[in-house]
Amino acid sequence: MRKQARMLLVIAMLVLGALSANSLLAVAQSGGDSPARAPDGKKLDKDKLTLRSAQSVDLTRNFARLPLHRGTLNGETVWFVITDVSDESIAKRLRLNFAPRLRNITRGCPNCAQVVKTSNKLLGRAPVEFQGAPNFAPTRALKAGVRGFPPTTFRPGAEAYGAYSPFVMVQGSGVVFNAPIIATGDAPFDVTRHTNTHDRVLAIDPERMTADVLFVEGFANGEPILYLSFEASDALTATIERVTFVPALALSPTPNGGRLQNSARAAIFATINGRVGTRSSPPSQGEAHVIRDGLNERDANLKNGPVLDALRRGGDAHNVFDVFPTNDSARDRRLYSPLWDLQLVEFTPAALARGLNNAKTDANVIRRLAARGRVTSPGGTPLRSAGIIINCPALAFPARPPRVPQAPLPENQP
Numbered sequence: 001m002r003k004q005a006r007m008l009l010v011i012a013m014l015v016l017g018a019l020s021a022n023s024l025l026a027v028a029q030s031g032g033d034s035p036a037r038a039p040d041g042k043k044l045d046k047d048k049l050t051l052r053s054a055q056s057v058d059l060t061r062n063f064a065r066l067p068l069h070r071g072t073l074n075g076e077t078v079w080f081v082i083t084d085v086s087d088e089s090i091a092k093r094l095r096l097n098f099a100p101r102l103r104n105i106t107r108g109c110p111n112c113a114q115v116v117k118t119s120n121k122l123l124g125r126a127p128v129e130f131q132g133a134p135n136f137a138p139t140r141a142l143k144a145g146v147r148g149f150p151p152t153t154f155r156p157g158a159e160a161y162g163a164y165s166p167f168v169m170v171q172g173s174g175v176v177f178n179a180p181i182i183a184t185g186d187a188p189f190d191v192t193r194h195t196n197t198h199d200r201v202l203a204i205d206p207e208r209m210t211a212d213v214l215f216v217e218g219f220a221n222g223e224p225i226l227y228l229s230f231e232a233s234d235a236l237t238a239t240i241e242r243v244t245f246v247p248a249l250a251l252s253p254t255p256n257g258g259r260l261q262n263s264a265r266a267a268i269f270a271t272i273n274g275r276v277g278t279r280s281s282p283p284s285q286g287e288a289h290v291i292r293d294g295l296n297e298r299d300a301n302l303k304n305g306p307v308l309d310a311l312r313r314g315g316d317a318h319n320v321f322d323v324f325p326t327n328d329s330a331r332d333r334r335l336y337s338p339l340w341d342l343q344l345v346e347f348t349p350a351a352l353a354r355g356l357n358n359a360k361t362d363a364n365v366i367r368r369l370a371a372r373g374r375v376t377s378p379g380g381t382p383l384r385s386a387g388i389i390i391n392c393p394a395l396a397f398p399a400r401p402p403r404v405p406q407a408p409l410p411e412n413q414p
Helices: 002-030 088-094 100-104 235-241 247-251 287-292 305-315 330-335 349-353 363-371
Strands: 056-058 063-067 069-073 076-080 114-116 141-145 148-155 167-170 176-178 181-184 201-205 210-214 216-220 223-227 266-271 339-347 389-391 394-396
Touching (some): 100 176, 141 235, 141 287, 148 235, 148 287, 181 201, 181 210, 235 287, 266 363
Parallel strands (some): 114 167
Antiparallel strands (some): 063 210, 069 076, 076 181, 141 148, 167 176, 216 223, 339 389
C-alpha cells in the first residue's frame, strides 16, 4: 500500500509539474498580462456593419474584433488590419469598405501611400513586405487645460516618419488599401502602456489572428455611427484621438476637397467649444468633452475600467462625418473616404450666449450655421479645413443607417 501511495504521489507531482509548466508557458506566450482577447459583452447585430470583415462589435467595452494580418519590415514582424480599398470588386470579395477616391491619394503626394511587396494582389493573402512602420515606443501624455481643451501639454503615443503610410499599394497595382500597422515585433504584446502596440488596441491574438480595437462614437447625416481611428497628421489630434502621428498625410489631396471626385479626402467636423457633461441631451460634443468626460489623460486598456466606462457612456468627441457608406445617393457613397479632412468648429460668443452649442449630428446643419455666422473656424475665420488629416474608417451604425443629410448643402461651403 505504501509503495502504491508513494507511486501515486510521484505521479501526482509529475502531473502538477506538467500543468505548472504548461501554465507558465501559456503565460509566457501571452505576455503575462497581455490578453489575447478582450472579454465579450453585448454584440452589435452584424447587419449593422459597414466593415463586414469585422468579426464582431462589442458594445460593452466599445471595441471591434478585426482580422489580423502578419507582415515584415526588414526582417521584423509587423501586424496590420485592412479596412478600406479603392476597388469595388475587391471590397466585396474581402468585405471591406469601398472607398474609390483613395486611388487619388498619391496625386501630388507620392509618399502618402507605400508600395508593398507580396505575391497576391489581394492584400493579406500572402506574405507582405512593408517599406515603413510606426514607432510605438513613445509614451502618450496629455495634461488637460483649465477647460479641458486646449491641453497644457501633450505627446502622441506613436509616430511614423519616412516610408510609413497606412495606405498601401501592392507593387505593380494601382489599387489602394487602407492597411494600418497596429503592432510590431513578436509576443508578448504590451496592450497596457502600448510600447509595441497602437494606443487603441485592447488585445491581440496571434493564434486566432484577431485584434480587438477600441472604436469611436460619432454622427453622420443625423444618425449615430461607429468608426475606427488609426492615424493623424497633427500631433495634438493624434494625442487626443489615441492614434499614430503621421505628418506626411497632411500633404494628401485636397484641402476642402470633400466634394471633389479628384480628391482623396472627405470632410469631418469636430467641435472645440461644445457642451461638456455626460447627461446633456442631445449628447455633449467636442474636444473639451472628450478630454474631460472621456478621461482622455489616461491610457485606454482593459485594466482601466473607468476609461472604457466613460467612453461607453458617451465620452467620445462625437465628430460628424459628411458622408457614409450607407448613403442613399450613389454619388455620396462614392465620396466616402477614410481619409478625413478635419474642420474645427468654433461657436461664436453670440451662439454660446444663446445656448446653440449643443451637439450637432449632420454636416450640412453645421455648414448652415457657418453660413449664418453662428460657427467659424478657430479665431473667427470662415469654416474651412484645418489642414489636419485623420484616418478613420467607417465601422457600423448602432441604430438606423445614415441615408440622407438632414439639411440641404448651402452655397459656398466646403
